[in-house]
Amino acid sequence: MTTDKQVVTSLEKMHTKHVRHFYRSIADINLELVKIHKSIELDIDKEKYRHATNYVNEFISYTTVWNVKFVYNLESPEIAMLQLFHLEYIFENEPINRFSKERLIFTEQKEKFNSLNAFKPEHIAIRKQKMRDYIAEHEHPTNLPE
Numbered sequence: 001m002t003t004d005k006q007v008v009t010s011l012e013k014m015h016t017k018h019v020r021h022f023y024r025s026i027a028d029i030n031l032e033l034v035k036i037h038k039s040i041e042l043d044i045d046k047e048k049y050r051h052a053t054n055y056v057n058e059f060i061s062y063t064t065v066w067n068v069k070f071v072y073n074l075e076s077p078e079i080a081m082l083q084l085f086h087l088e089y090i091f092e093n094e095p096i097n098r099f100s101k102e103r104l105i106f107t108e109q110k111e112k113f114n115s116l117n118a119f120k121p122e123h124i125a126i127r128k129q130k131m132r133d134y135i136a137e138h139e140h141p142t143n144l145p146e
Contacts, residue, residue, distance in 0.1 A: 023075045025116055030074045032109050033083040036102045037066055043098075044090065051138040052089045055131050056082045077118035084110055085131050 046053070046066075056065045060079060063069050065086050073079050087106050091099065119127075 022116060022118075025112070026077050026080055026118070027071075027074045029080045029109050029113050030068060030076070030083065032105060033080065033087065034068045036087055036106055036109075037068075037083070039102055040090065040099055041066055044094065048093065049086075049090055051135045052086055052131065054138070055134045056086045077113075077116070080113055081119065081124060081127065082131075084113060085128050089131070089135070 053065055059082055060068060060073055061070065063073065065083060068074065068079060068083065084106075087102075088110075091103055091106065
């Protein structure tokens with residue numbers, strides 16, 4: 001007969017295993033997105049994406065979206081989400097026939113990220129809109145000096 005202590009221990013082990021799997025999956029996604037960033041970096045006009053990059057970089061510790069590293073960043077679902085936003089923004093503004101391999105990998109990683117249910121779809125939409133608003137505000141400032 002199992003005791004309450006055995007049941008609790010078993011549940012804790014299952015939870016720990018699930019948490020480890022989640023963060024390992026997030027790290028795998030982040031690493032793939034880092035590879036895509038490195039792959040396209042030299043073939044785009046980074047100045048064109050300066051505002052999107054600045055927004056994302058505000059949330060990345062000790063490095064940039066072009067060179068994400070450190071376990072803290074790689075295991076962060078928020079960093080994965082922001083890398084996805086950044087790449088999506090770039091791909092929307094580049095010719096459709098460019099980066100076909102990278103776009104395919106991007107789509108796979110986006111599907112993996114969404115399957116982890118790290119954030120509610122509403123939260124993702126709000127965060128994406130915040131980035132879009134930031135870009136629009138910095139590309140077309142409303143408070144121009146007279």
